[in-house]
Amino acid sequence: MSYKIELFHSLLNNFLKGEEALLTIEGDVLAVRGKQPATYGTLSAAANIVGKYLKLQEGDIAVLNDPYSGGTTLDEMTFIMAVSEDLLWVSRRPMVKSIKTGKSVEEEGLRIPPTPLRQSGKVNDVILSAMQAHPACPPNFTEWIKEQFAQMIEHAYRLIHTVETTGFEITGELIEEYLDLSKNLATHRISENASGDARVDIVLDSGELLRLSLEIHEGRIKMDFGGTSAAKTIQLTESAAYGTCFHTISKYYGFTDYANSGTFSSLTVTKPSGCWLMAKYPASIVKGMNSGIAALQAAIELALTHIHSKKEKALSCYSPLTVQFNANSSQAVLRLQGGEGAFANRDGASAHLENISIERIERELPVxxxxxxxxxxxxGKGKFSGGRGLIFKVEALADVETTWLSDLTLHRPRIPKNCSHGDPCEVILDSNGSTKVLPVLGTQKVLKGDVLTLCSGSGGGFGKPETPA
Structure with missing residues (x-):
């Protein structure tokens, strides 16, 4: 790797924070970074749509949260900024997190299509005020948008300043070399493992079938979802589905840090028209962005495990348990991750209590x-155990409206013989001396004195448990 390529890669890593991407104005993806699988398909889709229809000038910023224009859920805003005449920067930032499902995306909140809100150095206050006036718009939306603009302008200035002061030139030749190197890296890491094919079926709790035929040959991966059913209640956009596929394989083979147009070319995904992986407006998206993504991750991991028997591992719990509490005008959302599947030589990692402030929840809600x-x-038992999930017991000090969402609890996919399944997510209500296991999706008023137990899933175990001597 040449000095210029190393410097360019370092520049991208230092600039992109959170769920972000940098593209050329022609549409070449230079880098995508983020923890969310959908990020790796949706951000470039958002940039391409904005680049095609809005023609941003340097310093202009457009916003969107429309899932059918490269967004995810409506509580996350995607910003597209022209940081120069050649580069587009895409940044996704969460607003007030919520679980709001409906029969259509329009019932899930305020849907914002690609909209230019900052042009020629000025914010379009007329459009911004109209958004704020919408009954589904979050409070303080205008102030929050302007804060994000200020942060982005400052961060973009640092990038341009760094490039100018170092004399570093981002040329077409440099970009082409970087993308070729990335492509070759992905091809090498895939091809140094076994080739082969596998088919996996995953059935979601709502009855949708996910059928994946995965083939690996000469450093390329083909995913064919032929046979996947139409939607019942789960829908996922095409860009989110592709992003999940890419993120899962790039994480498996170790080239997520080189997510760009070069490495994207190592993956081909085909899906039948009308299946739940090809959501069309105005289909509801929230369940798909949770349960659908989890099903995709599980299917791909299982297929890779079947092909790469020397790297066999137990299935991780990909479906988190997401819970929202509402009381009076206060709201809090918990997202409890599941445990990792065990490996042939070690236990799976247990879930962590990340970004969960118990003090804030107890301060703002009567719980x-x-x-x-x-x-x-x-x-999840075995010679090596699956990672443990989380448990939260919440006592209601006054009536609290509770909504929760999880999946992959009713139907267990076929797994390797020397692996075991982990525990699924569970929601249990203790009320007036009786205990009731609740369905994995629902809304319930938890009355004063009731206790709600929330359990995220555990990872599967590997190998037979050792018998004590």
Whole structure:
């Protein structure tokens, strides 16, 4: 790797923070960074749509949250900024997190198509005020948008200043060399493992079938979802589905840090028209962005495990348990991740209590967190155990409206013989001396004195448990 390529790669890593991407105005993806799988397909889709229809000038910023224009859920805003006459920067930032499902995306909140809000150095206050006036618009939306603009302008200035002061030139030749190197890296890392094919079926709790035929040959991966069913309640946009596919394989083979047009070329994804991976407006998206993505990750991991028997591992719990509490005008959302599947030589990693402030929840809502810990798992046993999920016990000090969402609990896919399934997510209500297991998707008023137990899933176990001597 040449000095210029190393410097360019370092420049991209230093500039992109969170869920972000940098593209050329012609549409070449230079880099995508982020923790969310959908990011790796949706951000470039958003940039391409904005680049095609809005023709941003340097310093202009457009916004969107429309899932059918490269967004994800309506509580996350995507910003597209022309940082120069040649480069587009895409940044996705969460607003007030919420779980709001409906029969259509229009019932899930305020949907914003690609809209130029900053042009020629000025914010379009007329459009911004119209958005703020919408009944589904979050409070303080105008102030929040302007804060994001200020942060982006400052960050973009640093990038341009760094390039200018170092004399570093981002030329077409440099970009071409970088993308070729990235492509070759992905091809090498895929081809140094076994080739082969596998088919996996995953059935979601709502009855949708996900059928994946995965083929690996000469450093390229083909995913064919022929046989995947039409939607019942789960829908996922095409860009989010592709992003999840790419993120899962790039993480498996270790080239996520080189997510760009070069490495994208190592993956081909085909889907039948009308299946739930090809959502069309105005289909509801929230469930798909949670359960649909989890099903895709599970299917791809299983297929790779079947092909790469020497790297066999147990299935991780990809479906988080997302819970929203509402009382009066206060709201809090918990997202409890599941445990990792065990490997042939070690236990799976347990879930962590990340970004969860118990103090804030208890301060803002009439609840008491009785327990916050890793759950004791009944499943996921073996020579090496699956990572443990989380358990939250929440006592209501007054009536609290609760909404939760999870999946992949009713139908267990076929797994390798020397692996075991982990525990699924669970929601349990203790009320007036009785205990009730609730469905994995629902809304419930938790009455004063009731205790709601929330358990995220555990990872699967690997190998037979060792018998004590």
């Amino acid at each position: 008491k967190i009785v327990r916050a810990d890793r759950r004791q798992s009944l499943g």
